[in-house]
Amino acid sequence: MKDRTASEWKFVGELRRKQPFEFRWCNRKPQAEEVDFSSGIRFPGQAPFPRLATVWKSFERFLKNWPAKTSGNPLPLCFSIQQERLFESYDIVISERGIDVQAGDSEGIRRALYHLEDLFLSADAPYLKKGTLSRKPWLKNRISRCFFSPIKRAPHFRDELADKFDYYPEAYLERLASEGINGLWITVEWKELASTSFTKPSAGTERRLAKLRSVADRCLEYGIRIFVFCIEPAAFAPDSSFLKKHPEFGGCEVFGKRAFCLKSAHALQYIRESVGSIFQAIPKLGGMINISHGERPTTCLSSCPCTQDVSPACRGNCGFSNADLWKRAVEAMRDGMKEFSPDADLISWLYMPEGKKRAEWVFTLARNIPEGVILQYNFESNINAVQLGKIRNGGDYWLSQAGPSADFEKMAFPAKEHRSGLSAKLQVGCSHEVATVPIVPVPGILYRKYRKMREMNVRHVMQCWYFGNYPGLMNKAAGHLAFEEFAGTETDFLRELARPVWGSATETAVEAWTLFADAYGNYPLSNMFQYYGPAHAGTVWEWQFDFRLKPLAPTWHPSDSHDGDAIGECLREHSLGEAVILTRTLSEKWTEGVRKLTRAVQSLPFGRAREKSLDLARALEVQFASVARVLQFYELRSRFASEMLPFMRILVSEEIAGRKALAELCARDSSLGFHSEAEGYLYSREMLSASIPSMEKLLERLGAPFAVPQMPERKQSVFGQWTENRTFRWKLEKLPEKGHLKFTLESMQNETPRVFELALCDRTLSEPVRFLSFKNSGVIQDHLKCIDAQWDGGTVFEAEFPSPYPKLSGSVSCAEGPHDFEYLYDAWPRRPGDRKSQLRLGLRYFHPGYTGDFM
Incomplete structure (x- = not known):
C-alpha cells in the first residue's frame, strides 16, 4: 500500500467545502396553526453572546439561501439567556410575533439555531407550527x-x-x-x-x-x-x-x-x-x-x-x-x-x-x-x-x-x-x-x-x-x-431525522433504514470476523482455487497482501456454513433496503446528499454480497466435487461484476475504501480494477476440464507416537472408548516462563481454529472444551477433549517471555526464523502454512 497523507486524500477537500442547504417548499397557503415566514426572518447582525460568531455565520448563510421572499416585513428572531437553565438547553417559541429562543447559555443558542435550520428544511412550505419546542441534553x-x-x-x-x-x-x-x-x-x-x-x-x-x-x-x-x-x-x-x-x-x-x-x-x-x-x-x-x-x-x-x-x-x-x-x-x-x-x-x-x-x-x-x-x-x-x-x-x-x-x-x-x-x-x-x-x-x-x-x-x-x-x-x-x-417510537424518531433531507420521500427512506438495521443484525457476532474477515476489503481479495494455506491479513492495518485463503482464521463463533447463511441473509436484506432507498431518490429532484446516501448504500451492498460470495466459494472448495464448478464460476462472475460496480462508486465518493486506523485505502478504484485480471484467470481455471483444487504437502504426525522438538516432545492419541483425544506434552526446560499452544483445525483450514494455550501456572485459553487439563509433576501436561473435526491438522508451539509479549521459540512443524515470527491478535503464532496433518 502506498504511504500517503491527508493532503492527498480527495475527501479531505470535500470536507473543507460548506454543505449546501436544500429547501423543498411548495406553493400552498398557511394553515390556521402555522406562522408564515415567507417574508423572511430578521436576524441580528451580530451575536449578542460570546463564542457564537461561527454559528451566526452559518445561520446567515442559511438565510442567504432562503427562497424568494414575498412582500411584507420579515419576522424577528430574538434571543435571551436564562442562567438557571441546564447547559445547552433551550426553548424555541414560535408565534405570530416571530421566533423567541430562550436558552441556558450560549451553547443552548447554538443548538437552537441548528434546530431551526432543520425545522425549515423539514417543512414543505415557509411555515412553522405555533408553539414551544423544548430541548435539554441528557448527555453532557x-x-x-x-x-x-x-x-x-x-x-x-x-x-x-x-x-x-x-x-x-x-x-x-x-x-x-x-x-x-x-x-x-x-x-x-x-x-x-x-x-x-x-x-x-x-x-x-x-x-x-x-x-x-x-x-x-x-x-x-x-x-x-x-x-x-x-x-x-x-x-x-x-x-x-x-x-x-x-x-x-x-x-x-x-x-x-x-x-x-x-x-x-x-x-x-x-x-x-x-x-x-x-x-x-x-x-x-x-x-x-x-x-x-x-x-x-x-x-x-x-x-x-x-x-x-x-x-x-x-x-x-x-x-x-x-x-x-x-x-x-x-x-x-x-x-x-x-x-x-x-x-x-x-x-x-x-x-x-x-x-x-x-x-x-x-x-x-x-x-x-x-x-x-x-x-x-x-x-x-x-x-x-x-x-x-x-x-x-x-x-x-x-x-x-x-x-x-x-x-x-x-x-x-x-x-x-x-x-x-x-x-x-x-x-x-x-x-x-x-x-x-x-x-x-x-x-x-x-x-x-x-x-x-x-x-x-x-x-x-x-x-x-x-x-x-x-x-x-x-x-x-x-x-x-x-x-x-x-x-415516541423508533419510527417517529427516524421520521424526524429523515425529513430535512428526504422530504416527501421520508416514509420510504425510513423503511430503507429499518431494512438496513434488520439486515445488519445478521453480521456474524465474532471479533475474529471483524479482525480478519472479508467485510472491509474482501472486494480486492485474490480468490484461490488451490489450497495455498496463506494467512488472512488484519483488517485494521495497511496491507499489500490480499491472497490469504485460510478462511477459518476469521471464524471463531460460527462454522463456515453458518457464516455463509448469515452473510447471505445480510446481503439479501440489505439489497431490499437499497431498492427502497432507490425509490426514495427517484421520487425527488436531484440532491447531492441523497445521491451520496444511495451510493454509500450500494457500496455496502457490493461489499456484503462479496462477503457472502467469498465465504460460499471457500465452503464449496472445502468439500469440492466436480459438479460444484458451475456454481463456483457463477460466484466468480458475479464478483467481477460487483468489483466493477464498486470501482465506479469509488470514482464518485473518495471516502469509500478509506480506513482511518489503517491511515489509508484498503480498496480503491485502482485497486479494484487491478484485482480483476486474477479473478478472470480464476474463471478460466474453473472452466478447465477436470479442474481439482490442489493441497500442498504437509508434515505428518502419527496418532499415539511421540514427536520430538528441540525443547519439548508431545503426542496426540485417540481414546476410542470415549471418542476423545488425549494430548500429552513433556517439557525439557522449565527454568524459563513459557507459553505452550496446541492449535487444531480441519485439513482445509475452512473452519475455526481451536486453541489450547497453557503455561506453568495452568490453562490460558481453551477452545477445545477440555474435560481435564493439568500438569503432572511440573514437566508433563495432559489434556483430554472431544475431537473438533473428523480429520485434523494443526500445530504445536512454545513461546518464551511474558504472555502476549513473548517470542516464538520452538514449534512443530518447524518454520524458518522462529524467533522472528509475528504475534497475531487472536491467533498468536498460528500460521496456516506451518500446519501438519495428524494421521
Whole structure:
C-alpha cells in the first residue's frame, strides 16, 4: 500500500467545502396553526453572546439561501439567556410575533439555531407550527475524533501535533457542530507535553503545545472542546534511565515492562504535575480521556487481568486493593487538572474488550468512583446474542448489535447515582465490522442503544475510536438522540431525522433504514470476523482455487497482501456454513433496503446528499454480497466435487461484476475504501480494477476440464507416537472408548516462563481454529472444551477433549517471555526464523502454512 497523507486524500477537500442547504417548499397557503415566514426572518447582525460568531455565520448563510421572499416585513428572531437553565438547553417559541429562543447559555443558542435550520428544511412550505419546542441534553459530553488525522501508532507513527497540516478546517468543524458533536479527542503522551519536578520538557514540547492550544481555541469557537487522550502513567522499559534515577516508581512486572508504582508520594506528585502542566499550559482544554486499564500497561493494576480475581504481585507489597490503586491514580490526575481547569472533565476508561466473564474486582470500581471522575466502559464488550438459534459472543465495538452487554449493565447500576455519571464507549458511524465506508446507515440501531443508555443514566459518550466518526447521518442521529425524550417510537424518531433531507420521500427512506438495521443484525457476532474477515476489503481479495494455506491479513492495518485463503482464521463463533447463511441473509436484506432507498431518490429532484446516501448504500451492498460470495466459494472448495464448478464460476462472475460496480462508486465518493486506523485505502478504484485480471484467470481455471483444487504437502504426525522438538516432545492419541483425544506434552526446560499452544483445525483450514494455550501456572485459553487439563509433576501436561473435526491438522508451539509479549521459540512443524515470527491478535503464532496433518 502506498504511504500517503491527508493532503492527498480527495475527501479531505470535500470536507473543507460548506454543505449546501436544500429547501423543498411548495406553493400552498398557511394553515390556521402555522406562522408564515415567507417574508423572511430578521436576524441580528451580530451575536449578542460570546463564542457564537461561527454559528451566526452559518445561520446567515442559511438565510442567504432562503427562497424568494414575498412582500411584507420579515419576522424577528430574538434571543435571551436564562442562567438557571441546564447547559445547552433551550426553548424555541414560535408565534405570530416571530421566533423567541430562550436558552441556558450560549451553547443552548447554538443548538437552537441548528434546530431551526432543520425545522425549515423539514417543512414543505415557509411555515412553522405555533408553539414551544423544548430541548435539554441528557448527555453532557458527546466526543468524537477527526476522521483523517494521524493515529500516532504503527506503522507510520505520525503525530498531528508535530506537523503543520490543518486537520480542523472551518467547514468540517461547522458540520460536526451542527450534528451535535461538542468534543473531539487527540492522542498525546505526557512525556511529550508535560514538565515536572522529575522530568524536563522534550525537544518538541513547545511546538506541540502551541498547535494543541491553537486547535483547542479554534474548536471552542464551534462549541467543541478538545480532550487529550492518553494511556498513562506509562509503564517503564526494564532498562529505563528514569527508573534507575527514581527506583521507587518501579512496580510489578507486566508484559515485559515495569508497571508504574503508586505507593510513594513522589509517584502521586509526578501524576499531578504531569496533568497539571498540560492544563496550566492550555486551560481551555475540555478534559482528559485516559485508559486506566487495558490496551497498554500503566500502573500495577495492569497486571490484573479483567477476567481474573487477582491482586498485583507488587514488589513493594503496598497492600492496596485494585480499587485503591485505580482511585489513587485517577484522583491524582483529577487534582492536577482541576487546579488549572476547574470545569475540565477527567474520563477514566476501562478498556476491557475480552469476550469473557469479568472478575468481580472490575465491578468494585463502579462502586468506588471518586468525586469529579467519570468512569467509562465499552457499551458492548462481552456481548451475547442469538444467531441461528445459538448464543454467540462478541468482544468490543459492535454497531450491528444494540446492546448493552450484561457487563455494561452491571457497571452502570452502581454508577447510576454518581454525580459525574457513567460514560459509554460506542461506535456511532461504523465499527470494526466494516470500517472502509464512512458510515453504516443504521440509525434505528443507534436509537436502541441511546434509549438504553438514558434508562441507565449514562451521561457522557465517546462516539468513536479512530473510525466511526465521519460526519453525516449517524453523527446527526446521535446528536438528536442526546436531546431525545423517547416519548415516541423508533419510527417517529427516524421520521424526524429523515425529513430535512428526504422530504416527501421520508416514509420510504425510513423503511430503507429499518431494512438496513434488520439486515445488519445478521453480521456474524465474532471479533475474529471483524479482525480478519472479508467485510472491509474482501472486494480486492485474490480468490484461490488451490489450497495455498496463506494467512488472512488484519483488517485494521495497511496491507499489500490480499491472497490469504485460510478462511477459518476469521471464524471463531460460527462454522463456515453458518457464516455463509448469515452473510447471505445480510446481503439479501440489505439489497431490499437499497431498492427502497432507490425509490426514495427517484421520487425527488436531484440532491447531492441523497445521491451520496444511495451510493454509500450500494457500496455496502457490493461489499456484503462479496462477503457472502467469498465465504460460499471457500465452503464449496472445502468439500469440492466436480459438479460444484458451475456454481463456483457463477460466484466468480458475479464478483467481477460487483468489483466493477464498486470501482465506479469509488470514482464518485473518495471516502469509500478509506480506513482511518489503517491511515489509508484498503480498496480503491485502482485497486479494484487491478484485482480483476486474477479473478478472470480464476474463471478460466474453473472452466478447465477436470479442474481439482490442489493441497500442498504437509508434515505428518502419527496418532499415539511421540514427536520430538528441540525443547519439548508431545503426542496426540485417540481414546476410542470415549471418542476423545488425549494430548500429552513433556517439557525439557522449565527454568524459563513459557507459553505452550496446541492449535487444531480441519485439513482445509475452512473452519475455526481451536486453541489450547497453557503455561506453568495452568490453562490460558481453551477452545477445545477440555474435560481435564493439568500438569503432572511440573514437566508433563495432559489434556483430554472431544475431537473438533473428523480429520485434523494443526500445530504445536512454545513461546518464551511474558504472555502476549513473548517470542516464538520452538514449534512443530518447524518454520524458518522462529524467533522472528509475528504475534497475531487472536491467533498468536498460528500460521496456516506451518500446519501438519495428524494421521
